[in-house]
Amino acid sequence: MPLPQTEMPGRLQAYCAERGIRMTQQRRAILRVMETASKHLDAAQLLRKAQKLDASVDRSTVYRTLRLLKRQGLIDELDLMHIHGEGHYYERKLNRDHIHMACLRCGKIMEFVSDIFEKLKGQVEKDCRFRIVVSRLEIGGYCANCSK
Amino acid sequence: MPLPQTEMPGRLQAYCAERGIRMTQQRRAILRVMETASKHLDAAQLLRKAQKLDASVDRSTVYRTLRLLKRQGLIDELDLMHIHGEGHYYERKLNRDHIHMACLRCGKIMEFVSDIFEKLKGQVEKDCRFRIVVSRLEIGGYCANCSK
DNA sequence: ATCTAGTTGCAAATCGGTCGCATCTGGTAC
DNA sequence: GTACCAGATGCGACCGATTTGCAACTAGAT
Structure with missing residues (x-):
């Protein structure tokens, strides 16, 4: 590996x-x-x-x-x-799937891997009996620099 | 209310x-x-x-x-x-924000509200110091009916 | 070397969305 | 109520992203 x-x-x-x-x-x-x-x-x-x-x-x-x-x-x-x-x-x-964050001010794109995201997808598959093929979580907002 | x-x-x-x-x-x-x-x-x-x-x-x-x-x-x-x-x-x-699921076979759109989603957004705000304005989680896959 | 189903470049078409501009209108001031 | 004007509208042209029809080409099996 x-x-x-x-x-x-x-x-x-x-x-x-x-x-x-x-x-x-x-x-x-x-x-x-x-x-x-x-x-x-x-x-x-x-x-x-x-x-x-x-x-x-x-x-x-x-x-x-x-x-x-x-x-x-x-x-x-x-x-x-x-x-x-x-x-x-x-x-x-x-x-591994990851989340994309886009800063609405500077345009920077960030990525984030989270176990909670995996857990959420697990919940959807189980509670909704939905077989996930592809998932996309995109977030818009302000990065640490631009929030100041 | x-x-x-x-x-x-x-x-x-x-x-x-x-x-x-x-x-x-x-x-x-x-x-x-x-x-x-x-x-x-x-x-x-x-x-x-x-x-x-x-x-x-x-x-x-x-x-x-x-x-x-x-x-x-x-x-x-x-x-x-x-x-x-x-x-x-x-x-x-x-x-309340919700997740959208789209069945790739029958085209049905489903919605799902989840506390885990809220928790995930909280994690992003905290761990990435990212101020969320808008978020979109979309999932493609097969609904219960079409999975059979 | 041959054959053919699958792939390509090209140009035109489509599709979702935006823009410039002359005209119109909501709502405030009189 | 009338006048006024910043902001909103309809129209048509435009734009950028993506798709398509088609004749020519090629990868890879035989």
Whole structure:
């Protein structure tokens, strides 16, 4: 178990191979960007970064690939409280769900892992007899700095 | 305390009056629709229903009014996991925050109030020194019926 | 090397939401 | 009640995000 918090680099491609998903030049570029991204990317940023690896990558291919990865449950789609425009942000789904907090003043995005969140999801599954596939908790407010 | 779970009908207009918000024919129609809606409405549905009360209501007025109510903290904006399209849904903000669950198969939307959710928000405020203004927990999965 | 189902780039279309502007109106002041 | 004006409206054009139709291309099985 070399990397506890995150997944192995290259792991998205491995998942796709396991599931018999055809690997193209363009998808390789997009997956590499997703794997190495340090922050949440929207579709436009993802496109720009992917085109640096393979200039032929088209906008529609980015969207099609995002849809594919979403369907496979390999990435999560976020709004981040629509701090900038109406678009979406994407991140690899890791082992542990986390909460996203967006500061309404400085725009900073924070993440937080909580056992209480896990407990809450457990309660929903049990009390509502609801089988959870994906969950998203986003919070808007003011970070420590901006609250002052 | 006549109505425990929900607010008094007509209450949105009362709030607006208290805050010195100008009340127009069109806003009255839109607020009335929001107040009497039995389910979550998107902007297009809200427009159609409001036009039945006042045919002059325009699409842009609906959006402008929604923005106003959002800024005033009188309504919440939801995605409902984008079950139908990319748009947003709206609901009056009630006393108690609640979780939204969307069944990925039948499309049913369920709501759930939980003390654990309140506890989780408390933890975020304390541990992250983050002042919460708005929070949204949406869950996608399969309801009891569709899990079978 | 061949074949084909699946993928791509491109351009046009769609969709949810916003904006500029001339006109209208709610509600206060007289 | 009338006049007034800041703020609200309808209209149509616009915008950014995402999707689609289609002909050309390619990964990977045979």
